[in-house]
Amino acid sequence: MTQTQRILVTGATGTVGRQVVAELLARGHAVRALTRDATKADLPAGVEVVQGDLTEPAGLASALEGVTGLHLITFGGPYFAPLETGLRILELARAAGVRRVTVLHGGGPSLLEDAVRADDDVDWTVLMPVEFMANCLEWADGIVASDEVREPFVSRLSAIVHEGDIGAVAAVALTEEGHGGQEYVITGPELLTVGDKAATIAAARGREIALIELSEEQAIAQWRAAGHSEDVTGFLIEAYGNTPEVGRTVVDTVEKVTGHPARTFAQWAAEHADAFTATVPVVTA
Known part of the structure; x- marks a missing residue:
């Protein structure tokens, strides 16, 4: 049993941040959550929510106490x-006595991650998850409306990871010895195609889903219509059409770090089945 510690989680209302918070709470630690709007945080009871912005580190000193x-x-x-305030954030963290830092890799080089890696005064761990299972929530509207998933490159393989497992690895690295100076690639336990994922969601919600493969041009048009920028659509075409080896290779980081197997997509689909199920209004007399 590790001693109770107080951890500051930034990005606490994001897909991964919420899971870091949940996993730390489950392990009995005290959590302070940083968010730009504390009134909208909607975090579990017991979490100390503080308002702040990483782009203005002068206001972080009290949050780090x-x-x-x-x-x-x-x-x-x-x-x-991209944050340009990494050096100042780490300076404040060291002054406050922070011993361990995790940083969620953002998919490319960043000034903050560079600053963390160069810091010899804290035990840092870089978390490098592959595709999130939560990304499949983008299919929910289409599935609810027409029982369809419309995607390009449907045979591509992904070692898709449960966001809860990212949070679990972070929680261990933040509270236990032995993870300093590590770069952890985090994946799920299996390789899945788009069709595999659609079929798994169909099984979880109890209703079939049709898989419609889009051409690149159709996919780009769909993403633009959804409001994605040109940079994002370009990234998606590259990531999905030419998935790097790291994104389609299963590794056992989750089990090695947490002692538990990585969660399956079937588990994730069961947890989120309601998101893919139409809500039928109740008609009253």
Whole structure:
């Protein structure tokens, strides 16, 4: 049993941040959550929510008081721009006595991650998850409306990871010895195609789903219509059409770090089945 520690989680209302919070709470630790709007945090009872912005580190000193571990993201502000304040954030963290830092890799080089890696005064761990299972929630509207998944490159393989497992690895690295200076690639336990994922969601919700393969041009049009920028559509075409080896290779990081097997996509689909199921209005007399 590890001693109770207080951890500051930045990006606490995001897909991964919420899981870091949940996993730390499950392990009996005290959690302080940083968010730009504390009134909208909607975090579990017992979490100390503080308002702050990583783009303005001068205001972080009080949030870091009494903290032993710090979870960082690499972007901030209302427009999620890459952070340029990493050196100052780490300076404040060291002054507050922070011993361990995790940083969620943002998919490419970042000034904050570079600053973390260069810091010899804290035990840092870089978390490098592959595709999130939660990304499949983008299919929910189409599945509910027409029982369809419309995607390009449907035979591509992904070692898709449950976001809870990312949180679990972070929680261990933030509270236990032996993870300093490590770069952890985090995957799920299996390789799945788009068709595999659609079939698994269909089984979880108890209703078939048709898989419709789009051409690149159709996919780009669909993503643009959804409001994605040209940079994002270009990234998606590259990531899905030419998935790097790291994204389609299963590794056992989750089990090695946490002592538990990585969660399957079937588990994730069962947990989120309601998101893919139409809600029938109740008609009253």
